[in-house]
Amino acid sequence: MNILVCLKQTFDTEERIAIEDGQISEEGVEFVVNPYDEYAVEEAIRLRDEHGGEVTVITIGPERAEQAIRTAMAMGADKGIIVDDEDLEAPDENSIAKILASVINDLEYDIILGGYMAVDDGSAQVGPRLAELLDIPHIATITKLTVDGDTVEVEKDVEGDIEYIQSKLPLLVTAQQGLNEPRYPSLPGIMKAKKKPLERMDIEDLDIDEDELEGRTETLETYLPPAKEAGKILEGDLDVQAKELVQLLRSEAKVI
Amino acid sequence: MSKNVLVLADVRDGELRNVTLECLAAGTTAAEGGTITVAVFGSNGKDLVEKLAHFGADQVLLVTNSELDQYSTDAFFQAFKAVIDKVNPDVILTGHTAVGRDVSPRIAARLDIGMVSDCTAVALTEGRLTFTRPIYAGKAFVKKAFKEGAVLATLRPNNIPALEKDTGLSATVEELTVELPADSIRTLVKELVRKASEGVDLSEARIIVSGGRGVKSSEGFKPLQELADVLGAAVGASRGACDADYCDYALQIGQTGKVVTPDLYIACGISGAIQHLAGMSNSKVIVAINKDPEASIFSVADYGIVGDLFEVVPMLTEEFKKLLAES
Numbered sequence: 001m002n003i004l005v006c007l008k009q010t011f012d013t014e015e016r017i018a019i020e021d022g023q024i025s026e027e028g029v030e031f032v033v034n035p036y037d038e039y040a041v042e043e044a045i046r047l048r049d050e051h052g053g054e055v056t057v058i059t060i061g062p063e064r065a066e067q068a069i070r071t072a073m074a075m076g077a078d079k080g081i082i083v084d085d086e087d088l089e090a091p092d093e094n095s096i097a098k099i100l101a102s103v104i105n106d107l108e109y110d111i112i113l114g115g116y117m118a119v120d121d122g123s124a125q126v127g128p129r130l131a132e133l134l135d136i137p138h139i140a141t142i143t144k145l146t147v148d149g150d151t152v153e154v155e156k157d158v159e160g161d162i163e164y165i166q167s168k169l170p171l172l173v174t175a176q177q178g179l180n181e182p183r184y185p186s187l188p189g190i191m192k193a194k195k196k197p198l199e200r201m202d203i204e205d206l207d208i209d210e211d212e213l214e215g216r217t218e219t220l221e222t223y224l225p226p227a228k229e230a231g232k233i234l235e236g237d238l239d240v241q242a243k244e245l246v247q248l249l250r251s252e253a254k255v256i
Numbered sequence: 257m258s259k260n261v262l263v264l265a266d267v268r269d270g271e272l273r274n275v276t277l278e279c280l281a282a283g284t285t286a287a288e289g290g291t292i293t294v295a296v297f298g299s300n301g302k303d304l305v306e307k308l309a310h311f312g313a314d315q316v317l318l319v320t321n322s323e324l325d326q327y328s329t330d331a332f333f334q335a336f337k338a339v340i341d342k343v344n345p346d347v348i349l350t351g352h353t354a355v356g357r358d359v360s361p362r363i364a365a366r367l368d369i370g371m372v373s374d375c376t377a378v379a380l381t382e383g384r385l386t387f388t389r390p391i392y393a394g395k396a397f398v399k400k401a402f403k404e405g406a407v408l409a410t411l412r413p414n415n416i417p418a419l420e421k422d423t424g425l426s427a428t429v430e431e432l433t434v435e436l437p438a439d440s441i442r443t444l445v446k447e448l449v450r451k452a453s454e455g456v457d458l459s460e461a462r463i464i465v466s467g468g469r470g471v472k473s474s475e476g477f478k479p480l481q482e483l484a485d486v487l488g489a490a491v492g493a494s495r496g497a498c499d500a501d502y503c504d505y506a507l508q509i510g511q512t513g514k515v516v517t518p519d520l521y522i523a524c525g526i527s528g529a530i531q532h533l534a535g536m537s538n539s540k541v542i543v544a545i546n547k548d549p550e551a552s553i554f555s556v557a558d559y560g561i562v563g564d565l566f567e568v569v570p571m572l573t574e575e576f577k578k579l580l581a582e583s
Contacts (some may be wrong), residue, residue, distance in 0.1 A: 161448060
């Protein structure tokens with residue numbers, strides 16, 4: 001089975017955000033594999049271990065993105081592809097989906113996995129866009145995946161409800177939390193990952209017109225939400241505080 | 257210049273979701289006097305026409321195929337595409353919900369247009385339509401605009417106020433027939449199991465009562481549920497509580513999990529890890545209840561009570577009961 005995983009390197013979720021020259025500052029930031037993509041990597045490895053085949057992880061990013069690929073390899077992925085995005089000016093979801101489609105069009109695949117969104121941009125667009133460009137079906141926010149021959153059974157999270165869905169390969173699925181428990185890379189895994197094959201590509205290597213990759217949207221402004229003013233810590237006996245709080249929520253905050 | 261606006265209605269259990277009315281309000285901003293068409297999919301669409309008209313729809317387009325009663329990506333995609341081909345809209349809006357965020361990116365890819373997801377505000381700035389959306393789960397925001405082509409955006413529920421209901425308004429109604437051959441639907445929904453219907457939907461809840469590690473067990477969520485029941489609120493949780501298996505991951509609020517912006521967020525026994533704060537700190541009013549006065553949840557709280565949630569929460573439940581009985 002040929003299994004592809006699209007992943008993104010993102011800020012660790014415990015990072016605070018700072019803005020410098022109108023842009024999000026990356027200074028001193030710790031990067032991780034987007035947590036939702038980590039579920040996809042884990043699921044891909046499990047699929048391969050059950051059905052045989054190979055897991056190829058694909059990312060688009062700068063130099064540092066190699067670390068994310070190596071992490072996926074240390075977990076068990078077999079191969080990696082990085083498309084260098086340095087030459088890309090202000091890409092948006094259109095750009096990313098088309099680059100991925102262009103890379104994937106040259107590969108053999110049965111199933112494509114990814115996180116349902118990235119914890120940075122959080123737009124949840126690239127998976128479904130990519131499926132459309134490849135003309136294959138997709139199922140988003142899955143919490144269970146079973147493959148038998150070319151039949152796929154999926155449990156999909158629908159805002160807390162569960163849909164049981166059947167489909168066929170080739171298919172793209174995006175991972176929701178709860179799909180699995182991603183493994184930690186083992187020490188031998190980390191050692192092996194260093195030697196696994198990694199292909200580097202530039203935008204020029206792709207068979208695609210650069211105009212096609214231009215962002216269809218632009219960012220006019222990036223800003224932090226206004227800092228919250230210190231709130232009111234109530235005092236006195238707890239039952240008095242409870243009474244006061246309920247009154248405040250009604251008369252001052254007016255939310256009850 | 258007036259614009260042609262299309263809103264895809266989000267229908268759940270035969271009812272319009274509020275986010276559709278919010279899309280109509282945003283659509284009114286975007287239309288600048290142009291026509292607002294709402295597409296409604298499914299066999300009971302005509303029951304919703306009146307309400308849509310009262311909240312700003314000029315025209316309602318019904319696609320009544322029974323295949324659309326249950327969401328599937330391919331069926332909705334084909335119907336959506338057919339509606340777009342007919343209406344030829346300048347602006348397309350729908351909710352950032354399980355339906356909107358699933359089908360819209362495919363539409364964007366097919367039409368080769370941009371899309372802005374999960375918007376919390378839509379404005380007309382110097383004649384240009386701008387969309388505000390959170391990034392990093394609300395740790396920062398961006399304002400975005402479209403370069404060219406049709407505009408497509410999904411709106412986060414609960415952020416853009418719906419227009420005042422005007423019962424004097426009416427809308428024209430038209431039916432559109434769409435062919436949906438069985439073999440064009442490549443993902444087959446065999447069963448839908450309702451789990452969320454036990455409570456209020458988190459993403460649209462006006463009030464959320466949320467528990468963290470301090471809740472200590474799945475049993476510990478009971479007093480929170482009781483408070484939520486009195487307030488008509490949804491129950492949420494921090495990653496700590498989910499990781500410890502006190503509750504289902506579906507309840508998780510944070511940078512992984514759901515991002516919520518209710519009018520009132522009551523955090524019980526939640527310490528306030530950065531990734532949790534990202535998911536809830538844009539709530540309008542935040543109440544924190546925690547034994548530890550140093551807990552960072554207090555830094556975002558409007559009101560704080562330092563104390564044991566198992567003492568405080570039942571007291572609050574009683575007080576709210578009294579208050580709501582009076583009014």
